[in-house]
Amino acid sequence: MTLARRRSLKFARWFLPGLLGLSFITALAIGAVSLSFAQVIGALTGFGEAGLASDIVQAIRLPRALLAAAVGAVLAICGAMLQGLFRNPLADPSLIGVTAGASFGASLAILLGAQVASAFGSLPVVSVAAFCGGLVAVALVYHVAKGVTGTSVATMLLMGIAVTAFSASLTGLMEYFADNEMLRRISLWRMGGLDAASYPRAFLMLLILCGLVATMVRFGASLNVLLLGESQARHLGVDVEQTKTWLIVLAAAGVGTSVAVAGSIAFVGLVVPHMVRLWVGPDHRQLLPLSALAGASLLLISDTLARSIIAPVEIPVGLITALIGVPFFVSLLRKSRESL
Amino acid sequence: MALLHAENVTVCADQRELVSGVDLDINAGELVCVIGPNGAGKSTLLRAICGEAQLTRGQVHFKGASIERLSPRARASQLAVLPQHNPLSFAFTGLELVALSRNPHTTGIARDQEICMEAMAALDVTHLAARLYTTLSGGEQQRLQLARVMAQIWCAEDVGDRLLLLDEPATSLDIAHQYEMMKAVRAFARRGVAVIMTVHDLALASGYSDRILALKEGRCMAYGDGETVLTAAILSKLYGYGVTVVAHPITGKPLVLANE
Numbered sequence A: 001m002t003l004a005r006r007r008s009l010k011f012a013r014w015f016l017p018g019l020l021g022l023s024f025i026t027a028l029a030i031g032a033v034s035l036s037f038a039q040v041i042g043a044l045t046g047f048g049e050a051g052l053a054s055d056i057v058q059a060i061r062l063p064r065a066l067l068a069a070a071v072g073a074v075l076a077i078c079g080a081m082l083q084g085l086f087r088n089p090l091a092d093p094s095l096i097g098v099t100a101g102a103s104f105g106a107s108l109a110i111l112l113g114a115q116v117a118s119a120f121g122s123l124p125v126v127s128v129a130a131f132c133g134g135l136v137a138v139a140l141v142y143h144v145a146k147g148v149t150g151t152s153v154a155t156m157l158l159m160g161i162a163v164t165a166f167s168a169s170l171t172g173l174m175e176y177f178a179d180n181e182m183l184r185r186i187s188l189w190r191m192g193g194l195d196a197a198s199y200p201r202a203f204l205m206l207l208i209l210c211g212l213v214a215t216m217v218r219f220g221a222s223l224n225v226l227l228l229g230e231s232q233a234r235h236l237g238v239d240v241e242q243t244k245t246w247l248i249v250l251a252a253a254g255v256g257t258s259v260a261v262a263g264s265i266a267f268v269g270l271v272v273p274h275m276v277r278l279w280v281g282p283d284h285r286q287l288l289p290l291s292a293l294a295g296a297s298l299l300l301i302s303d304t305l306a307r308s309i310i311a312p313v314e315i316p317v318g319l320i321t322a323l324i325g326v327p328f329f330v331s332l333l334r335k336s337r338e339s340l
Numbered sequence B: 001m002a003l004l005h006a007e008n009v010t011v012c013a014d015q016r017e018l019v020s021g022v023d024l025d026i027n028a029g030e031l032v033c034v035i036g037p038n039g040a041g042k043s044t045l046l047r048a049i050c051g052e053a054q055l056t057r058g059q060v061h062f063k064g065a066s067i068e069r070l071s072p073r074a075r076a077s078q079l080a081v082l083p084q085h086n087p088l089s090f091a092f093t094g095l096e097l098v099a100l101s102r103n104p105h106t107t108g109i110a111r112d113q114e115i116c117m118e119a120m121a122a123l124d125v126t127h128l129a130a131r132l133y134t135t136l137s138g139g140e141q142q143r144l145q146l147a148r149v150m151a152q153i154w155c156a157e158d159v160g161d162r163l164l165l166l167d168e169p170a171t172s173l174d175i176a177h178q179y180e181m182m183k184a185v186r187a188f189a190r191r192g193v194a195v196i197m198t199v200h201d202l203a204l205a206s207g208y209s210d211r212i213l214a215l216k217e218g219r220c221m222a223y224g225d226g227e228t229v230l231t232a233a234i235l236s237k238l239y240g241y242g243v244t245v246v247a248h249p250i251t252g253k254p255l256v257l258a259n260e
Helices: A003-029 A037-045 A052-085 A098-120 A125-145 A153-177 A180-191 A199-226 A230-235 A240-262 A268-280 A284-308 A317-335 B042-049 B072-076 B094-102 B109-122 B138-152 B175-190 B202-208 B232-239
Strands: B004-013 B016-026 B031-035 B057-062 B079-082 B162-167 B193-198 B211-216 B219-224 B243-247 B254-258
Touching: A003 A037, A003 A052, A003 A268, A003 A284, A037 A052, A052 A199, A052 A240, A052 A268, A052 A284, A098 A125, A098 A153, A098 A180, A098 A240, A125 A153, A125 A240, A153 A180, A199 A230, A199 A240, A199 A284, A230 A240, A230 B072, A230 B079, A268 A284, A268 A317, A284 A317, B004 B042, B016 B042, B016 B057, B016 B193, B016 B211, B016 B219, B031 B042, B031 B175, B031 B202, B042 B162, B042 B193, B072 B079, B079 B138, B094 B109, B094 B138, B109 B138, B109 B175, B138 B162, B138 B175, B162 B175, B175 B193, B175 B202, B202 B254, B211 B232, B219 B232, B232 B243
Parallel strands: B031 B193, B031 B211, B079 B162, B162 B193
Antiparallel strands: B004 B016, B004 B057, B211 B219, B243 B254
């Protein structure tokens, strides 16, 4: 390990948790009613005086901040996993078709939503449909790509493209027949948003995050070896088929669920792992946890900005993540083109 | 019984026999070079031996049993394979890359690092330990990859004799590193490893191998030590090109020269 890389790893290990903590507190403090850090800490620990401040934090801002952090972390981990699996540092979670499939599911639910929603009461029908759409898409891609000799990465990428195109045209077809009101709801959902945050959603996302974190240790080393190619990984004692199956299922569950609870939030899953990799190197044992921290921080900061820049109007958070991340990404890319 | 016993190895693809009826017995400590024209089936033979290519007929036994029956980890600690191409677009440092080889082992970080440094010293790549793989030249990458597969089976630990398969490891090396590499591989073989490598440079095969297998259109044309296989008659037929064989002025080993 180069000295520079070891130093940046050391720095990242304390900087990223600190950044996450700071952005979390900030997300709780900033909003229509500004709170002091002391009030936020008081509301969180329960020692502060009861009243408006603790109501705002506990009922409104805490679930939203938890959801934002969890979605950001899950998207970043899934992105890192898929980039390792595809052995392409620029692979994108939407490559395997989850995003497009989920979008199709959501659009379908919005179009047919009125009747279904009344039948299921308060159940967030759109979210469930998005999750199902994403899962079906991945299952289809995986089923076709899985041949006699194992899953082929090339076939899977091509199938991802095919499924994306197919879902996009179906979604387009539905948009053509949707009326103005529905069209607006579909496009707002596509841009991503955390405004429907609630404790159940946040806990669902945290549950998925816990699952991913628990498997991180197991797959970190295997992912490193997998970067050498499938046959080399096999020669190095990795059960390649089992590892790939697990990675795909985990990534599909992660991306699908986050699309379901927060819409399609672009850029986090693609660029966060990439930025962390340029910073501390490609070793997945560090890359996965650090990406999770960076992804959670990025989405928290983005969501805070989305809520407060032109309050009371909320900008879709997906637009903010792209606006913050792209210039940063481009500058990193320019600086270390050769060490990609 | 030999460490590696291959019998009537036959591999078909698209109704063509890429390798047909090859027999091979190798013991630990031996270095065997596989030579032959392009498309003769050299790489396919290596892939058949390590279980990557499905055998149409025949069998490969490693330590008396089919290689498929070992658990992935047990297999990885006694068999290492270096393919012809090793694409890697992630910026590992040299040492990180070599350290990936220790994945199947549980020897501990300190011992792993020691082994990696020993293997890297043998291939003269110690100075690349902190460099980024993606910024290295083709030859440097090749030597790092070779150090990696050697580090994978560097010491006997509790597995005993090991097998190393190398597919054209000398291709992008300069002449000095080619010979250094061959010396390192041979010294490695003497420590209880059977090595099979494909090679195009007949001087390397002649100078360092214990035996040479000449492969043409998937069939074994000749098998034996350098003096037996490297004759003008066999080589002219093998490559379809006239050659002359002279004795090396210093070592006395056969030296192959093209007639024109």
